[in-house]
Amino acid sequence: MSARLDRRSLLFAGGAAALFPWLPAWAQPVSAGLPAVGGDDIRLTIARQMLHVDGKMRHAIGINGTVPGPLVRLKEGQTARIHVTNELDEDSSIHWHGLILPFQMDGVPGLSFPGIAPGKTFTYEFPVRQAGTYWYHSHSGLQEQLGHYGPLVIDPAGDDPAPHDREHVVVLSDFSALHPHVIFKKLKQMGGYFNRQKQTLADLLSGEGQPLGERAAWGAMRMDPTDISDVTGSTYSYLVNGHGPADNWTALFAPGERVRLRFVNASAMTTFNVRIPGLKMTVVQADGQDVRPVPVDELQIAVAETYDVIVSPEDRAYTLVGESVDRSGMARATLAPRAGMAAPVPPLRPRPLATMKDMGMGGMDHGAMGHAPSEGGAKMDHRMRDLSLAPTVADTPTVQSISPMPMDRTGEPGQGLEDVPGALTYRDLAALHRNPDTRAPTRRMHIHLTGNMERYMWAFDGVKLNEVKEPIPFTQGERVRVTLVNDTMMAHPIHLHGHFFELVTGKGDHAPRKHTVNVQPGGTVTFDLTADAYGDWAFHCHLLYHMHAGMMQVVTVRPEEAA
Template identity: 75%
Template structure:
């Protein structure tokens, strides 16, 4: 039995009998260890229309342990950049590293040559040189910025952005805090990547055991044999886990206990940014209802929940109304191998009970892309026989799944998990380990491990835009992109082709409407980010569909969105799991003027 599974009261009581908790505190995971008064210090902030940023090596201290990092202006996370809608900003970025660097302004709408992706939109920032980004600020909300060079983001090269509206903010609050969630390792990111290439599941120390089988806590033997026969591991939920990661809140570890202060009775706005390299977080504040008011920087109709899953690179703004007591803010990793922990309190020095980690989730048949086998229970496939003009308005009934045709009659599964005929656009390469036989739309589900937590968890279909979308035209055309991978060889790609193998970018014409369906042929969730654009999720809300710049495609599932390609230039399109992108899960989207346009 691991310490994380112990009842904490029982553990402390036993420790007291043995002579006090001090002797035993070292055995507790970081998130459960006793803390001091905490760190009630907001992020450093820079603002205005002329901002200087300096990228450099530095040391940072996490839970009392020093670690090497790359920061900006001497801090990790980098300073909060506070901008104003309607202004033009000049950001002078100096690179003091001995290697090229860059800054990508994640979610910001700007000219493509200011987007900050080396080799796509600009050449990068050479060592000991300065590059000036200049662009109009034409939006509001919570965003972030980070390196798009190598693996620098993992080392601390990231920070939040808040853009205040030119007029009154429609979201009323008395106080706000920016909450940057991230992951940090003492291992150099290239060492992490090398280990992932050497052995699939290298950091997964929580595989199923004989003890788990005997106790009935893991899968029964017949299911284990089935998964083993397919050479798949249902515990392989995250590539990099709490075995090497410390999960951070605003650059602080769980023992540091970063603290956000408030006064009882206030409406507090929490601006969450998932700036991690590889970690999907399940976020909750036990004892507090969370009202989601913004997703990816854009206002949504308020949704009251108890928890939400936050993919890498997503942002959510939340309103809470705490009472005169302390609360624990929990960012639990999706595989339950650790948590980011902070405190929300009316006074410094207060702490609240930290809940134990919940049991780790196990992948299911649906995560293998066999969602159609549940005959529609718990999932609703997106219609495939629906006219675009009706589908765009969310007026279609889901198309039925032909289980007999797929070999799912009484005889069970009759086809290979690598049936390339199911995905004719996918290249038959070593990067394709599996093809999802029956992927389903999972936007109505809360995410892995959250189906049975006993409280309300946000799902994408809960989100509705606060105002009517700017473009509600039906799609001009449709395309499908498959998210493919080979876990054993740690290869990741779109449609079976790594970025280094792609000969041509994905072409779009300015202002066309395209319906894109992302199909996840792997057993791991992928946060997919399209630079320079927002897209509307096709979730049945028609002209009030939620607009996002990043979307999590659950394992074995699919997501459909409509996009207006209104930004001329070359734009990155990639999985935001850093090591997946580094391994090849990225392509370039090119938007060109229509023939005869003078643009």
Template identity: 75%
Template sequence: MTRPTRRRFLRDATLGGGALALPWLPAWAQPVSAGLATPLQTVSGTDIALTVAHRMMTIDGKPSHAIGINGTVPGPLIRLKQGQNVRLAVTNTLDEDTSIHWHGLLLPFQMDGVPGISFPGIPARTTFTYDFPVIQAGTYWYHSHSGLQEQMGHYGPIVIDPEGADPVQADREHVIVLSDHSPLHPHAIFRRLKLQGGYFNYQKQTFAGLLAGRDQPLKERLMWGGMRMDPTDVSDVTGATYSYLVNGHGPADNWTALFAPGERVRLRIVNASAMTNFNVRIPGLTLTVVQADGQNVKPVAVDELQIAVAETYDVLVGPATPQAYTLVAEAWDRSGMARATLAPRPGMVAPVPALRTRPLATMKDMGMGAMAGMSGVDHAAPAACPPEHAAMGHCTPAGDTGMAGMKHGMRDFANAPELPKTPVVQTVAPMPVDRTGEPPQGLADAGHRVLVYRDLVALDRNPDLRAPSRQLRIHLTGNMERYMWAFDGVKLNAVVAPIPFRQGERVRVTLVNDTMMAHPIHLHGHFFELVTGHGDHAPRKHTINVAPGGTATFDLTADAPGDWAFHCHLLYHMHAGMMQVVTVRPDGEAGAGA
């Protein structure tokens, strides 16, 4: 006779689609895993062992090489409690250095896990123990900061339960880790991008698309060609090589999460992909956003949201009927999707919507936001159009007409004299505008409610209400033709000095995106408040996706002394140079801010 165990009892309690509740367990520990394609392995406690190793994984029936943690991709769910201390012993079985960065966690900088900045890394066949207090609650994740290992599966989710009552009440929850995976080695992907920036873009405009009316009219195409830009260039790495995953499973695997009709189900969504922003929706269900980047927000009901690389969103759904629902995570360029199912019992499926038409870049995406929507504007100009006016988009140099003339303005430095004239500054946005109140690229005509950053309002009052004592403006720059990316035109390997802050100072930072691609920008060791008009309840985040040709502004309290990474979280952009170091020092110490 098999000896009964707690694990077996929990499993048996939910087989057959039942929704047996066990009142002595908290909501997150209720039995929810029965019938899932593969439940996430979970580790918890004060001493946790993690092993990084090569492994094979199967995606939609096809084997693929990966790097996993404790034998799984994603790595195990690390479940912690606010107020505890944790020791995480990471053993590296690879033949190269590795590391783990605890994305979004506030901790001593020596434990942040970025080789060359906060610690040396974890050499091959050694163990390093991270030891830090857990001072926050929410949904976070972890990943390698060594080479391009993150792309190969070296990532996993973190959930930290609050010390007191959780303001988000749910009957059960599921962790949803979104990612992208390619059979190509990440260095092979990077080599192809260096050879041709649009190597993986298989959705370019065609003559057939022109005839069918799906693509831009010929006149607009000629304008884009004159500017040597491609309006279909939304994502560098696409479904041409990627499979899009939910908890390590491809669309055909149909990873399934169970619910009972009438329950409030919390979905903790993590974007652990290397290069893919996902548009997430569940046809037939409203998504009530209750947390962003681990921070509680006032509930906001939407039909769809875009989750940028490295962001997390917690949403509540309330399926009332015993039917299946499809969770759709469509790649931002519509070249593929991750897919899962919410169902009251295993084996159920719901219709999977077709991929929508891929987005095309617009005038705003070129940094001409102040001109967007202006009708009847005469772009013709007299022969004596001053160069500085052309750079601002107010007129067109002689011999050019229409948008084609903007090729001069987009490549002129009159609007950004602080930028060096380097190959990493291919374009400068002539008229960038704050786009945090707009739906993300390609979702303006979705036909339903789409989350925008200005919808987010902090549930609690911000901890620091001081006005900023200084302002900092940082340009996001790039050269798609040579696949070079940087801050202020300077790649990480060419940076002379870090970005300095005085400990405790309050700084307003404005990010200006001079490129035609969105960039999710992440600052380690800190949260910042988005300047979106919500006063002392500004949403607090650790990652902000800056729209192409747009700006985003946040207020930062530099309260964590040490050296911190600051970078675009598109992995190959970071690898190509879009990363710098932020130093936080007490007054009077070398490296303190101005």
């Protein structure tokens, strides 16, 4: 079969860059149906529109008439000037996720700027000081869930350390016909409202799932081992670049090419397990930062993370699978050498079940449930609320449990992938270049991720955003070691605005640098932070409804004399 692509196929695949090499990078189509904007002055318009998903029309919010919004393409070293017009009937905003910029340009209403009023235009202007794959989204209300997001790629000033012949941006997201405020209301009424995969009597009789005694213990603690995702495929369609699974969004290539896939998880609530059956992926970038190449068969991408991979496909079609972490649905696309091709779509795998580790009990045996000794010798009650384990955590209704034996889980690939060979872990990542700051930390802090699933309340250290009295203070330039302790049964992708941090995973001065890190249930993550960005910065869980329910605080960075 011919390896050649005709002109129509090239245009369909976003390969028109090969036909028009004189165009600047931002003007060269990258992926099918994904327009691009760039240059010295960029104009974006936020407005309501209809979105066509798997044959149905849905109400959405788009940017420049598309969901996701257009690919914003910048160049390292330029000054970005982006004019954003709000045509909604409510305030809006754009946050440039993962970008290092003045805090006044960060795009968080009430913190870094007032927001963009209806009918008004705000101009973001900032120096572009980095390269890589990033994205942008609303930080106003729950607009992100309605489609207010888009990809952002910054081309390096010099040579790209991961050369490739073609690239495709792959924006993964979730979309529901329900209005986001309705979704949130249902979660407040019943935290497990969207969980349609609960264990049944039939499971017990068939020997699937958990044995009766273990189920009883979970019930006594008012916890559900099937509660992996708050919002599921019962209401969500999972999208690739705005297209549902039946739409079969297709990315074309010429056999023999090195193809770069820039994955962005722009979901409101969904962690995806990404694989391409029959095709090895080599991870070359995480959160926009170059890493030493890591060959993998599958990777878990949390909300707000980005991963760049290189693939070398043969002359056949492949299915790109983005399976939701709870296995209630999947985003699906195709990589193919010619338009109209498709590959078999694998069935959804069996749902995962939460384990003792996910409850923060580490390697504790099942018989220890409900009466494990704490570090101070006290007994755990049935709610696992021994606050002596976390003396800095406020005793509030937001704290349903305190993990008695939390453990570092950065060497694990994530829920549902424990037995999957070749799955990526955080410990597989190492920075390609030496870290810019290798000083030892001078201060340490622990932050607990707390929640109450029954009442759908989420917080840091038991204190919701509307209850916070003081921000988290940092002195400009100081080096701090931060440990996040997840006291809940859900993973939390934690994002710090305006900064990168280095994960403490044994990689020394080549520790992987990230702006968002997924903290597994009952797990801990430790990172070193250089607080070098003056200003006020948002710090929050990137699960949209968790942030909306209170899991957010403010970090302040001030010079020493003003601290």
